[in-house]
Amino acid sequence: MAIKIKSTESIKKMKIACKFASNVLDMITPYLKIGVSTNTLNDICHEYITKIQKAIPAPLNYLGYPKSICTSINEVVCHGIPGKDKLKNGDIINVDVTVNKDGYYGDTSKMFLIGEVSSKAAELVKITQECLYLAIKIIRPGLRTGDIGAVIQKYAENHGFSVVREYCGHGIGTNFHEEPQILHFGTQGTGIPLKAGMIFTIEPMINIGTYHTKVLNDGWTVVTADNQLSAQWEHTILVTESGYEVLTLRNKENIC
Numbered sequence: 001m002a003i004k005i006k007s008t009e010s011i012k013k014m015k016i017a018c019k020f021a022s023n024v025l026d027m028i029t030p031y032l033k034i035g036v037s038t039n040t041l042n043d044i045c046h047e048y049i050t051k052i053q054k055a056i057p058a059p060l061n062y063l064g065y066p067k068s069i070c071t072s073i074n075e076v077v078c079h080g081i082p083g084k085d086k087l088k089n090g091d092i093i094n095v096d097v098t099v100n101k102d103g104y105y106g107d108t109s110k111m112f113l114i115g116e117v118s119s120k121a122a123e124l125v126k127i128t129q130e131c132l133y134l135a136i137k138i139i140r141p142g143l144r145t146g147d148i149g150a151v152i153q154k155y156a157e158n159h160g161f162s163v164v165r166e167y168c169g170h171g172i173g174t175n176f177h178e179e180p181q182i183l184h185f186g187t188q189g190t191g192i193p194l195k196a197g198m199i200f201t202i203e204p205m206i207n208i209g210t211y212h213t214k215v216l217n218d219g220w221t222v223v224t225a226d227n228q229l230s231a232q233w234e235h236t237i238l239v240t241e242s243g244y245e246v247l248t249l250r251n252k253e254n255i256c
Contacts, residue, residue, distance in 0.1 A: 003171060003179045005197035010104070010173065011238060014199055018106030018236050018247035020053050020099040024069075025110050026251050028095060032112040035086050038071040041095065042082035045069045049099055058098035058105055058176055065220060070096035070109075077205050077213050077222040077230040078167055089115030092125055094232045098176065105172050107201050108248035109234035120208065121229055127159045128206040128231040131184075133255050135202050139237055139244035143194045149186030152204050162211035164230070167222065169201040172236060196241045203234030 006014065027048055031041060046068040049057045057068035065081075072080035072094040073087070080094075087093065096109035111125045131152045138151060153163050169182030180192050184204040209228035216223060224230050238245040246255060 003192070003198065004173055005195060006173060006199055006238075007197075011197070011199075013102060013104040014106065014173065014236075014238070015247055016106075017055075017099055017101040017104040018108070020049075020055055020101050021097050021106035021108045021236075022248045022250045023053070024048060024097045024099065025095065025108060029112070032093065032095070032114065033087065034089050034115050037084055037086045038073070038080070038082035038093075039084055041071060042067050042069050045097065053099065053101065056100040058100045058107075059096075062176060070094070072096070072230070072232065074229055075224045075227045077164055077207070077224060078232060079220045079222050081218060081220055087114045090117050090121070091115075092117055092121050092229065092231060096232075096234065100176075103174055105174070105176050106248060107172055107176075107234065107236050108250075109203065109232055110250070111231050111233060123159070124161060124206065124208055124229055125231045127156060127161060128204060129233045131155050131204045131206060132202055132233045132235065135204070136235065136237060136244060136246060136255060139194065139239060141194055141196050141239060141241065144189060145180055145182055145191030145194070146186040147188050147191070148202060149183040149191075150188045153185040156204070156206050162207045162209065164205035164207060164211050164213060166213055167205060169203045169234075171198070171200045173199055194239045196239050198239045199236060199247070201234055201236050203232060205230055205232045
């Protein structure tokens with residue numbers, strides 16, 4: 001699949017879909033607390049997307065995925081399926097939302113700390129978010145995709161963490177997943193050069209222990225191979241003529 005440079009009209013529609021996705025995360029934030037089930041979080045998001053936003057929760061039935069959002073707790077790296085389990089004090093959880101509005105996709109995720117978490121868990125979540133922000137801030141035409149991965153890998157490893165290799169960011173538009181792939185590890189000066197009009201996600205998955213992962217028997221849930229904690233943050237980014245625009249920026253979020 002060739003890399004798509006978005007037209008002015010497509011960018012306008014992408015901005016709407018992406019804002020919808022970030023609005024879902026803002027909406028669900030007050031519900032992330034001890035005792036709530038991930039099924040409940042899923043149901044609230046599904047109702048909001050379909051009834052209020054008049055949009056489509058993109059994960060639902062995508063390649064057979066059974067729910068409207070992904071909820072990845074503790075050692076779950078990504079693609080955690082909402083279920084009956086209730087959030088406990090000390091959990092960390094990633095809520096991943098993708099909204100399809102009028103045929104365009106917006107994709108974003110956020111970490112939540114439940115109750116009082118360990119200092120190591122809090123550090124992991126903080127450093128992972130900083131990895132994302134550092135990568136976003138270098139985006140500009142002419143930068144190469146390998147530069148994105150290199151800045152994430154260096155920062156994570158300098159803090160004693162590891163970067164998941166098997167899963168990556170991706171182009172997005174009228175398809176949920178498009179080219180290019182955005183690896184979260186790599187070498188400066190390598191990869192595809194960025195051009196204005198490209199839209200893609202950056203979504204680093206950072207682990208406390210090994211970067212190796214495994215998939216559970218449900219065929220979706222990805223966990224760390226050593227069952228240590230993992231964290232992830234995600235934004236959808238537009239490459240502009242002079243730099244970047246974060247299309248999924250949340251209310252009161254400041255990338256600095």
